[in-house]
Amino acid sequence: MLGRAAYGVFWMARYLERAENTARLIDVGFHLALTRGDKASQDEEWKSVLTTTGQLEAYKAAHKDMTGPQVFNYLLRDRENPASVLRMVEAARTNARVVRTSITNEVWEATNDGWMTLSEILSRPVRESNLGEVLTAVRGQATLVRGAMGGSMLRNDVFNFARIGTFIERADNTARILDVKYYVLLPSVAWVGSSLDNAQWDTLLRSVAGSRAYSWLNAGSMDPRDIARFMILDGQFPRSLVFCFEKIRSNMAGLAKQYGHETGAHELLRNVGARLHQTTIEEIFDMGLHEFLQDFIGKTNLIGDAIAADYRFIE
Known part of the structure; x- marks a missing residue:
């Protein structure tokens, strides 16, 4: 297998998994923040989410405050953040396109459809009221690609x-x-x-x-x-x-x-x-x-x- 194709499919899978994992971490941060009584403790929870994803320093360079909506929008949809879910799903789709002749139509369609779905969902700021729906969509799209891969390749x-x-x-x-x-x-x-x-x-x-x-x-x-x-x-x-x-x-x-x-x-x-x-x-x-x-x-x-x-x- 050519090195470029091996690289493409390896990183397609890694980006999809990382996007799902980021969504799970945001869900944890949100629910743990709800158990904290004061703003300082809530901010600490969001800081730990950024630390886990390795994005704390990059976030601090871009933002002065650490409020929940600002953090989860940064992690989900900030185009200036190369590790945001939106950018990772886009990177997965780019790599899938490079190896399109090596993967099945089902895997390509699941990856491409996932990118289009999440691009639409994340085209607008995410609010606390619809955060759960957005995170469910991210996890669901990653699951669809894995299912297509397991069932067709x-x-x-x-x-x-x-x-x-x-x-x-x-x-x-x-x-x-x-x-x-x-x-x-x-x-x-x-x-x-x-x-x-x-x-x-x-x-x-x-x-x-x-x-x-x-x-x-x-x-x-x-x-x-x-x-x-x-x-x-x-x-x-x-x-x-x-x-x-x-x-x-x-x-x-x-x-x-x-x-x-x-x-x-x-x-x-x-x-x-x-x-x-x-x-x-x-x-x-x-x-x-x-x-x-x-x-x-x-x-x-x-x-x-x-x-x-x-x-x-x-x-």
Whole structure:
């Protein structure tokens, strides 16, 4: 597969996943801000959303205030923000057009229709009253593309590169959410076990579409350590770090089989995956959750860079 086509399908999938993840983070920020009684605390929630997406400094350079509507419009529709949902969906569509002969008509149409739908929705400022509707549309369009991909594409290198892009992005997002939110969720230790505590942890789980799944596995108990274990090590949960890396491993194995050889990225992936599978949540906490997650994020970025180099991605 040509490097340009590999680059296009890999980043098409990453941009769509990142757009959906941003929408989920905005939803979390909005609901957590509603639980805060004063403006300073509400602003802090929106600051944490910007921090998780890596856009805090860029936002500060563009805006002096940090009100909810200003933040979520910046993240959703600001054309001067290259990481806004609108710009990411546009980038996904651009990459899909470049590889149009390598993807099915269903995948192209879902991506193109999603771009047109969201361009129309985001052509006007988003208000608090219709924020939920907008976020649902973003998540829905990403789901339609994934469905088209899963239901119509050959399980070849094109499919493998798209899936690898999706799960690298998803693993990075889960790690960032847990890293930023774990130590800042509670106003003070006095809230531990309270109804506010439980509501905030539930909102965190909803940011990774895991609230109901976690409840099924843990009988509704909102224990911080169990939540961290669920998001990192639960192989049944499709946004956990272990699950994402297992999917990346599977699709990288597909590339090795099709091309007849492994690359340096395979070895790097094996090392990170082995560490994930062999560790326990107790060992992670002994090491330091922040330190573990920062190391994981760094290694995930290295794997993405190695894949780009090994398969000669051309922008």
